[in-house]
Amino acid sequence: MGTIVCQICNGTIDHFEDEKVSVLYALCNHCDCKEEEVVEI
Numbered sequence: 715m716g717t718i719v720c721q722i723c724n725g726t727i728d729h730f731e732d733e734k735v736s737v738l739y740a741l742c743n744h745c746d747c748k749e750e751e752v753v754e755i
């Protein structure tokens with residue numbers, strides 16, 4: 715299972731189906747977070 719994590723506050727945003735365990739970094743809806751650019755790792 716994959717997990718989407720906020721790259722600013724490290725909060726778990728969502729999960730998605732994946733054969734392997736992986737993490738995507740995105741931004742949650744916190745006002746401090748959504749100003750930053752999204753980076754996929």
Ligand SMILES: [Zn+2]
Pocket residue numbers: 720721722723724725741742743744747
């Ligand atoms: Zn956040």
